[in-house]
Amino acid sequence: MSFKNFKCVPKMIFGRGSFVQLDVVLGQERKEANDFVVFLVDDVHQGKPLADRVPTKAHDLLIYVNVDEEPTTEQVDGFTAQVKAFNTTLPVSVVGLGGGSTMDLAKAVSLMLTNPGSSSEYQGWDLIKNPAVHHIGIPTVSGTGAEASRTAVLCGPVRKLGLNSDYTVFDQIIMDSELIAGVPTDQWFYTGMDCFIHCVESLQGTYLNEFAKAFAEKSMDLCRQVFxxxxxxxxxxxxxxxxxxxxxIAYSQVGACHAVSYGLGYVLGYHHGIGNCLAFNVLEEFYPEGVTEFRKMMKIHNITLPKNICKDLPDETIAKMVAVTKSMGPLWDNVYGKGWEEKVTDEMLTKLFRRI
Incomplete structure (x- = not known):
């Protein structure tokens, strides 16, 4: 029997105001006078006070990234080319400052600077061959768990799937809760629900173990205190x-909600957080207690989800979403265990999507 040899973030700083330590952390990576850092910053911060606090040096590269749409392999390849055109040497670090999408872009760029070809060639599990450039994650929205995960989720030419590898994991994260103040309520809720749903799927999955259970139960307790x-x-x-x-989920797996959400995100372009909420709201058959609690949280925070978005879509559009969702083998294995292929039918998934 083989057990997962799980890699986690080796260095982390937590605490209100801890963002100020980023310059010191980067100083440890800057060994030579011409060493440079790449900053990928969510463009929502452009022109705002936080932008002035980013510790850039004259020879660093600062890129404001737009994540109005889900991050794509095309975006990653474009940023990678921009970094290579900027300097013939590799940066000493790539910093991702923003929500899950921005952090995933930073992880992916750090990987593609040292691995040949397009990022779309590495969508899957353990396809990355070369270690990434040193990379740092700093969340300004909380819930996705991107700061902790071994994946960078991207929409590619064929499907939405992550660059899943040990090399994807951040070398350093800085968790400063002051940075999430002022996030619009809807976005705060949708992204936070990603975390709540991670816990539901982990705790009710066939992959559950005491390691995953310990983290999920505490995370769930914290989510209840928040929402x-x-x-x-x-x-x-x-x-x-x-x-x-x-x-x-790093030592277990997500489940039905994320599988359905990937279909929604890839075909209709819904962001991961709201995509999860749309999917979770029709999954009472899978997660009855979790869905009941989720709806209570929605009511408390006056959240209204879009309705009937899939009801009248063409059959071929639904079929595309079904194909993406059905391809998420490890997720369905966590839901049903062996033999999941017999239960995850086109008919079952089509009915689910038509209810969203």
């Missing part, structure tokens, strides 16, 4: 819930 109790320290709690939710 049901409106705790005074909810920003700190959500940031830790996100990290622990990411750790939980």
């Amino acid at each position: 049901l109790d409106d705790h005074a320290e909810k920003d700190d709690k959500l940031m830790m819930a996100s990290y622990m939710g990411g750790m939980s």
Whole structure:
């Protein structure tokens, strides 16, 4: 029997105001006078106070990235080419500052700077051959667990799938809960629900073990304090819930909601957070208690999901979503175990999508 040899983030800083230490952390990577850093920053911060606090040097490369749409392999390849055109040497670090999409882009660029070809060639599990450039993740929205995960989820030419490898894991993360203040309520909720759903899927999956259970149960407890109790320290709690939710699925797996959400995201372009919420809301057959609690959280925070978005779509559009969702083998294995292929039918998935 083989056990997962799981790699986790080796260095992390947590605490309000800890973003100020980024310059010191980067100083440890800058060995020569011409060493440079690449900063990928969500363009929502452009022209805002946080942008002025990014510790860039004159010879660094700062790229504002737009993540209005889900991140793509094309975007990654474009940023990688931009970095290579900027300097003939490799950067000493790639910093991702933003939500899950921005952090995934930073992870992917750090990988593609040292691996040949297009990032679309590495969508899958353990296809990356060469170690990445040193990379740092700094979340400004909490919930995705991207800061903890071994994947960089991208929409490619064929499907939405991550660059899953040990080399994808950040070398350093900085978790400063001050940075998530001011996030619009809808985005805060949708991204936070990604974390809640991670825990539900992990705790009810066939891959569950005590390692994953310990992180998921604590993360779930923190999510309840944030979304049901409106705790005074909810920003700190959500940031830790996100990290622990990411750790939980790292040693287990997500499930039906993420599989359906990938279909929605790839074909209709829904962002991961709201895509998960749309999918989860019709999965009471899979996760009855979790869906009940989710709907209670939606009511408390006055969240209204779009309705009937798939009801009248052409059959061929639904078929595309079904194909993407059905291809998520490890996720369905976590739901049903061996023999999942007999249960995950086109008919079953079509009915689910028509209800969204």
